[in-house]
Amino acid sequence: MTAPGPLILHDYWRSGASYRVRIALNIKGLAYEQVAHDLRAGAQRAPDYLALNPQGLVPALATDGGLLTQSLAIIEYLDETCPDPPLLPEGAADRAMVRAMAAAIACDIHPLQNARVLGWLGDALGADEVARKRWIGHWIGTGFAALEAMIRQHGRGFAFGSRLSLVDCCLVPQLYTARRFGVALEGFPALVEAAENAAGDPRVAAAHPDRQPDAPGAAALPA
Amino acid sequence: MTAPGPLILHDYWRSGASYRVRIALNIKGLAYEQVAHDLRAGAQRAPDYLALNPQGLVPALATDGGLLTQSLAIIEYLDETCPDPPLLPEGAADRAMVRAMAAAIACDIHPLQNARVLGWLGDALGADEVARKRWIGHWIGTGFAALEAMIRQHGRGFAFGSRLSLVDCCLVPQLYTARRFGVALEGFPALVEAAENAAGDPRVAAAHPDRQPDAPGAAALPA
Structure with missing residues (x-):
């Protein structure tokens, strides 16, 4: 497992699932750029975003391993590639x-x-x-x-x-x-x-x- | 990680989340006893089951490491404790x-x-x-x-x-x-x-x- 490269978080300030990923990134001390999609204006269903993420949801995290979606899957990825401090216990x-x-x-x-x-x-x-x-x-x-x-x-x-x-x-x-x-x-x-x-x-x-x-x-x- | 001991699956035949765990247990080749809770009759909210699982949901898997709940968490546990065949890829x-x-x-x-x-x-x-x-x-x-x-x-x-x-x-x-x-x-x-x-x-x-x-x-x- 290698540490993730430059990170771009597609999010929205009031999205609860985006908030989860921001917490995980911050606990891990990982820097990231933010690209906001205004959910109230339907920006998550814009064609260029759908081409990137067919689910049309935020958050999504662009990494050198590709675009990751679904907040829990993203957080598990961060925990595997950047294990310190851990977000899951040992046993x-x-x-x-x-x-x-x-x-x-x-x-x-x-x-x-x-x-x-x-x-x-x-x-x-x-x-x-x-x-x-x-x-x-x-x-x-x-x-x-x-x-x-x-x-x-x-x-x-x-x-x-x-x-x-x-x-x-x-x-x-x-x-x-x-x-x-x-x-x-x-x-x-x-x-x-x-x-x-x-x-x-x-x-x-x-x-x-x-x-x-x-x-x-x-x-x-x-x- | 050690292989799980005797397993008891609390489930219901038509519960989609229980069905997920049964698939994982079968792929892993793990034997398990089934205890059915009739969701249509509200059996998952019976006091003795709530004492065991405060969420009052199925599935739950009784293991020698305690009672596990939430289908995805249970399947991840099975994959960690009984890794062959794997349910997650490597990278x-x-x-x-x-x-x-x-x-x-x-x-x-x-x-x-x-x-x-x-x-x-x-x-x-x-x-x-x-x-x-x-x-x-x-x-x-x-x-x-x-x-x-x-x-x-x-x-x-x-x-x-x-x-x-x-x-x-x-x-x-x-x-x-x-x-x-x-x-x-x-x-x-x-x-x-x-x-x-x-x-x-x-x-x-x-x-x-x-x-x-x-x-x-x-x-x-x-x-």
């Missing part, structure tokens, strides 16, 4: 638990509340703002209840153990989204504490949506 | 592509058409049969269009390269679900060919829902 059972906690977010929560799904709920099913908020709250709440139990069992300061991991790459963006949608968080104290502990790390903080070049008013924020 | 970029193709199913398609989501669409949003079928067709069709392009680029007989991989563990169940819901497949010839090639392998065929002990009429089927 197979521990690695499975970390991957399961990440999947509980990436497979069971996030896909149900991203922009394209919420758009369809409104446009094709006529779900109004209230119905969409109930939908969001239900799936985030169900997933967070499961994660709360897993973090109580496996967390020691961070969501898994006592150091940043793949779980944090997924958890910090998911908590950001939950707050953005006004989801009640009183039932998930261990989850919130672990996520805030991770979010306080300067490398994680630098990946925050508000600090990306394409964020509204980003230039006005302190560096 | 980091190839591994990232296989994981991305699997995630295109596991994160972008499957979560939108599983039983609990379709239930909510009907119960809370009043979506009728026609609206639910349109929803299913839209998300499977969108995801399959992306996968078709990836398989055309990376497949050589199978979905990735010329041997069974993690992609097939996800693709075969997803095609089964697409057919079950009557999704039009004319636009995805490379995908269908790759999936049928994989499904023809006896180890993959043995994982089919209709051949599980809890399937209706399973006892009447030829072995």
